[in-house]
Amino acid sequence: MSKKNQFAEGSLVRNLFTIAWPIIMANILQTAYQLIDTFWLGRLGANAVASVSISFPILFLVLSLAAGLTLAGTVIVSQFKGANDPEMIDFTASQTVFIVFLISILLAFLGYVAASPLMNLVGAGPEILNDSVTYFQVSSFGFVFLFMFFVFQSLMRGIGNVLLPMYIVLGTVLLNLVLDPIFIFGYGSIEGYGVAGAAIASVITQGLSAAAGLYILFRGKQGIKIKLSSMKLEFRWVKRMFELGIPASLEQSSRAAAMTLMVMLVTSYGSEVVAAYGIGARILSLVIVPSLGMGIATTTLVGQSIGAGQIKRAEKIGDLSTKIAFFGLTGIGLILFLFAESLTAFFVPNDPQVIKDGAKFIRIMSLSFGLLGVQQVLNGVFNGSRFTQASMLISIFSLWVVRFPVAFILSTKTELNFEGIWWAFPISNLIAALVAFYYYKTGYWKIRTFRNRNEWLQSGLG
Secondary structure, three states: OOHHHHHHOOOHHHHHHHHHHHHHHHHHHHHHHHHHHHHHHHOOOHHHHHHHHHHHHHHHHHHHHHHHHHHHHHHHHHHHHHOOOHHHHHHHHHHHHHHHHHHHHHHHHHHHHOHHHHHHHOOOOOOOHHHHHHHHHHHHHOHHHHHHHHHHHHHHHHHOOOHHHHHHHHHHHHHHHHHHHHHHHOEOOEOOOOHHHHHHHHHHHHHHHHHHHHHHHHHOOOOOOOOHHHOOOOHHHHHHHHHHHHHHHHHHHHHHHHHHHHHHHHHOOOHHHHHHHHHHHHHHHHHHHHHHHHHHHHHHHHHHHHHOOOHHHHHHHHHHHHHHHHHHHHHHHHHHHHOHHHHHHHHOOOOHHHHHHHHHHHHHHHOOHHHHHHHHHHHHHHHHOOOHHHHHHHHHHHHHHHHHHHHHHHHHHOOOOOHHHHHHHHHHHHHHHHHHHHHHHHOHHHHHHHHHHHHHHHHHOO
16 A cells, blocks of 8 residues: 555544544643643632633634634645645645744734733733733744644644654643743742743743744655745635635634633633633633544545545545544543542632532533534534535534523523523534534535545646
8 A cells, every 4th residue: 555545545443543643642732731831820829720711712713813724734735645746745835834924923913912902802800910911922922833833733634644743742741841830930040920931831832842843844754845945925826725724714713702702701700700611611622632633633534535536435434533523522521520520629729619610610511522522523524625614604603603692691691690601512512513414414515525626636736
């Protein structure tokens, strides 16, 4: 079997897990950045955790545009990989790196300048405003580094080289584990910076990971070689990337914007509820990692299968991924349901009310995690077939038509109070999973893919 085609042939289960488990591990390790921050900041108190929690959705919103474009790189690279075209793989990678680099500089500048009004917009109280602004401003310096590593990860995933990014993330997370307490509390001659120290530690490790990723891409020994000569923008290609990337960016930005509005609902109940929500959101971000990993692996395998002209194989991958995600995430949800209180106490050990509220949030969400997995892997199918609009519309429907309105009504119009926000999560997960599964079974994505595949690949070669 040709190395170039190894994921377009052979066992579906083996190929899926070969790609998925390093992606899942890398995503878990990346999520560990926030979890490590939350752990150490929890030693400063609930206000420190709330300061970071309230800025996290805005940070995610700023990252969305670059994340969407890097997904476009994954999709395009995977299809040219399936078509055995290394020249177009390298060209696509070079264009993606340069475009995202330019965007990251712009977003870093805007993030720093707009930090204060953004934190006021989401309702940061006077007790956490200064820390949340400082944390966001420092984090803005790391946007360029973070985006460059995102690009590296996405391009490697497109060709199925998923182990190398995982090793780099592992190294930087271990370093962050050491740097966090040093910059938060101080050590020796190093001054402690409190909440801002967590952001400083992350920026340092992000810079190292970006440098490693770009070195590997320029060196060209791992399946992709980027060149400065290929980074002159070709607007026909830029247009293609934006056609794929903008819907993916809108999907993620709509998710981040909905998270921001949810935080605005939560802030009206005080710092303790904000802290409880922040811990629950961190747990959710960790739990969603396996489904995101399966979704990205599905995108890669579906893209390579389509590039090789194997549409039926792409559908089999979608069926298998859906089953694995549903049963696997349901099992994880059951475990978290049982240990919700212990998990919450791990992050904020000295605040009984936060522990109680955070544990209840986790329990209410946990039994719907399998449904969340179904939505994510089916989004992976749609993305791999270049139908990123479908993923965008399903996510917007789930978050804006269902989750936020339900959260608002239940929390303000019923006796559930802030717990109504908790219940909006499983309700929206159920409805989104049903919509995605129904649309997947209609088969329109297959018809659209078959109709456009040859024209799309051939136009890329011109």
